[in-house]
Amino acid sequence: MSQRSSTYDTIIKRWQALTDYKYFWPIFLFVGVGFCMAASAFEFLDLYLQLILIYVGINIILTVSLNLINGYMGEFSVGHAGFMAVGAYVASLLTVHVFPSGAQNMLFPLAILAGGLAAALVGFLVAIPSFKTRGDYLAIVTLAFCMIVKSVLENIDVVGGPRGLLGMEKLTTLPWVFFWTALSVWVIRNLVYSNFGRGVLSIREDEIASDLMSVNTRQVKIIAFVVSSFFAGIAGGLFAHALQFINPRMFDIIKSTDILIMVYLGGIASIAGSIVGAIIYTILLEVLRPLGVWRMVFMPLMLVLLMIYRPRGIMGLKEARMFMPLRDWVTEKLWRKKKKEAGDATP
Amino acid sequence: MAYIFQQILNALQLGSIYALIALGYTMVYGILTMINFAHGDLFMIGAFFCFLIAVYFKLSFIPTLLLSMLGVAFLGVIIERLAYKPLRNAPRVSAIITALGVGLFLENFTLALSPYPKHIPQLLENTTWTVGSLSISSLQILIIVLSLALMVVLDFIVQHTKAGMAMRAISWDKTIVPLMGVSVNKIISLTFAIGTGLGGAAGVMYGLAYPVIDPYMGIMVGWKAFICAVVGGIGNIRGAMIGGFILGMVEIMVGAFFPSTYRDFVAFTLLLILLIVRPYGILGKPQPQKV
Numbered sequence: 001m002s003q004r005s006s007t008y009d010t011i012i013k014r015w016q017a018l019t020d021y022k023y024f025w026p027i028f029l030f031v032g033v034g035f036c037m038a039a040s041a042f043e044f045l046d047l048y049l050q051l052i053l054i055y056v057g058i059n060i061i062l063t064v065s066l067n068l069i070n071g072y073m074g075e076f077s078v079g080h081a082g083f084m085a086v087g088a089y090v091a092s093l094l095t096v097h098v099f100p101s102g103a104q105n106m107l108f109p110l111a112i113l114a115g116g117l118a119a120a121l122v123g124f125l126v127a128i129p130s131f132k133t134r135g136d137y138l139a140i141v142t143l144a145f146c147m148i149v150k151s152v153l154e155n156i157d158v159v160g161g162p163r164g165l166l167g168m169e170k171l172t173t174l175p176w177v178f179f180w181t182a183l184s185v186w187v188i189r190n191l192v193y194s195n196f197g198r199g200v201l202s203i204r205e206d207e208i209a210s211d212l213m214s215v216n217t218r219q220v221k222i223i224a225f226v227v228s229s230f231f232a233g234i235a236g237g238l239f240a241h242a243l244q245f246i247n248p249r250m251f252d253i254i255k256s257t258d259i260l261i262m263v264y265l266g267g268i269a270s271i272a273g274s275i276v277g278a279i280i281y282t283i284l285l286e287v288l289r290p291l292g293v294w295r296m297v298f299m300p301l302m303l304v305l306l307m308i309y310r311p312r313g314i315m316g317l318k319e320a321r322m323f324m325p326l327r328d329w330v331t332e333k334l335w336r337k338k339k340k341e342a343g344d345a346t347p
Numbered sequence: 348m349a350y351i352f353q354q355i356l357n358a359l360q361l362g363s364i365y366a367l368i369a370l371g372y373t374m375v376y377g378i379l380t381m382i383n384f385a386h387g388d389l390f391m392i393g394a395f396f397c398f399l400i401a402v403y404f405k406l407s408f409i410p411t412l413l414l415s416m417l418g419v420a421f422l423g424v425i426i427e428r429l430a431y432k433p434l435r436n437a438p439r440v441s442a443i444i445t446a447l448g449v450g451l452f453l454e455n456f457t458l459a460l461s462p463y464p465k466h467i468p469q470l471l472e473n474t475t476w477t478v479g480s481l482s483i484s485s486l487q488i489l490i491i492v493l494s495l496a497l498m499v500v501l502d503f504i505v506q507h508t509k510a511g512m513a514m515r516a517i518s519w520d521k522t523i524v525p526l527m528g529v530s531v532n533k534i535i536s537l538t539f540a541i542g543t544g545l546g547g548a549a550g551v552m553y554g555l556a557y558p559v560i561d562p563y564m565g566i567m568v569g570w571k572a573f574i575c576a577v578v579g580g581i582g583n584i585r586g587a588m589i590g591g592f593i594l595g596m597v598e599i600m601v602g603a604f605f606p607s608t609y610r611d612f613v614a615f616t617l618l619l620i621l622l623i624v625r626p627y628g629i630l631g632k633p634q635p636q637k638v
Binding site: 070076129132133136137140141143144145147148150151152154155162253254257260261264268293294296297299300301303304307308311312 | 376433434438440441442443445447448450451455456458462566567574581609610615616618619622623626627628
């Protein structure tokens with residue numbers, strides 16, 4: 001790290017100056033929304049590329065929200081697809097059966113929001129066992145929950161049972177995906193760097209100690225699970241209306257594994273890492289499509305190699321400079337260094 | 348009444364297969380405190396080895412079983428050496444993700460080589476005896492007896508041999524054991540060999556009982572076996588056996604008395620209740636947490 005070239009330095013300095021600029025985020029958001037609207041209105045991106053971008057957005061929401069539990073709180077939740085399923089089904093039931101067909105476009109955000117709230121309610125239920133159980137046992141609780149959701153959906157005839165639900169209009173457009181993605185990143189980033197977020201981090205480092213330091217661990221766990229499942233539900237709603245067809249088998253353990261892989265590929269406890277992981281994983285799967293079945297052979301192989309040579313993922317425990325004020329960055333860096341010298345760098 | 352006995356017999360058959368797989372999870376966990384999520388896929392590889400050996404070498408049942416077990420055990424040891432050993436001191440989660448990756452690799456590699464479901468030929472003559480209205484097939488009896496025998500052998504190895512003593516010692520305290528002159532690497536390899544070998548045996552038996560095999564068959568069975576291991580108290584060998592039989596019993600009984608689509612729902616709800624009542628499994632002991 002000592003031998004940085006001067007061009008690298010200047011680039012970093014320019015970049016920092018840019019991200020320190022007061023209006024960076026408003027401009028970024030404005031340009032992003034404008035780009036997305038233009039892309040879907042004038043179709044200068046073909047539909048295939050737009051679909052890939054939509055999937056990238058959905059995956060970013062899923063990864064960032066799962067990172068709140070698995071990365072920042074240090075639990076091992078493997079049932080994220082279950083929350084996604086709840087959101088997807090509630091949102092599509094609303095748009096298919098409840099809302100009048102004329103006003104679908106107007107009411108679409110409400111449907112997505114309702115899906116998110118339903119998922120948040122279920123997340124609240126899952127948070128309750130997490131008071132007592134930890135580690136692998138909590139992993140089993142979330143896994144069992146995911147399978148229960150799938151099994152319940154298969155047994156309800158109103159939602160089509162194992163055949164699945166269809167009839168949704170293609171309401172998920174690029175601007176909406178951009179909006180929800182930006183919202184989820186913004187909310188979770190602010191949560192993590194708030195007082196509450198410090199509580200989440202302290203649970204990861206040592207639960208009993210944080211209890212003694214008067215962190216209300218139960219409340220923190222509930223909020224973390226609720227927020228995380230809320231955004232998973234939103235991602236589910238967007239997913240359902242992008243694909244226009246859902247069935248319970250889409251939301252099984254394989255989907256959860258996919259999200260887990262994106263989280264750990266990008267790196268735990270890093271929002272920038274989650275975004276990078278989701279983008280790389282989604283786009284790589286598309287780029288490698290000509291390989292056919294063999295792409296699914298190479299992807300896990302790459303994951304294993306990455307874990308062996310970089311066990312914390314691409315940006316584990318690190319954050320891109322632009323995601324936090326300088327103050328936080330320096331403090332955390334110093335703290336990590338101290339912890340490393342003490343020889344006890346917990347994941 | 349006969350119906351219930353029939354279902355109990357089915358439950359024992361399914362439960363013994365679950366128990367054999369759960370043993371692999373729990374042995375690896377006991378020694379490395381790592382969940383080997385690739386284990387369900389090694390079970391699938393066992394079934395595929397059985398298919399290959401039975402179709403291309405036309406061996407009879409016993410050599411097929413032994414060769415499949417050996418092959419899977421060998422694969423398990425290689426996976427441990429290449430993928431898990433570099434991560435022994437890494438954060439636990441990286442090892443788990445590596446295991447998930449290895450599992451996906453095994454699934455998709457098999458899928459790439461053989462995209463269609465395969466049918467395992469009948470290796471044994473299957474005679475069915477009828478006692479009253481109860482029908483007992485020799486295959487069922489063989490599966491139950493064979494897996495019980497394997498479990499007894501395993502229990503003997505762990506409790507009464509030197510290698511077993513070393514295994515228990517490593518799961519007790521990993522830092523002291525090398526000082527006592529035990530080669531930790533060898534014992535870990537041995538554990539992987541035994542655990543995955545049992546998984547391979549389970550694969551062969553599953554293939555005989557339900558002869559259509561496909562590369563994704565290991566996912567559900569593997570996760571369910573993992574649940575068995577946790578229900579029994581992960582890291583506890585006898586707990587894994589008990590957990591396997593419990594899950595087999597619950598699944599078959601729910602399927603027998605309710606619509607079979609409720610099977611997963613009831614089974615997992617019971618599991619949740621059990622974990623809330625006993626958060627460390629049936630035979631597991633709570634780890635005291637220190638600050």
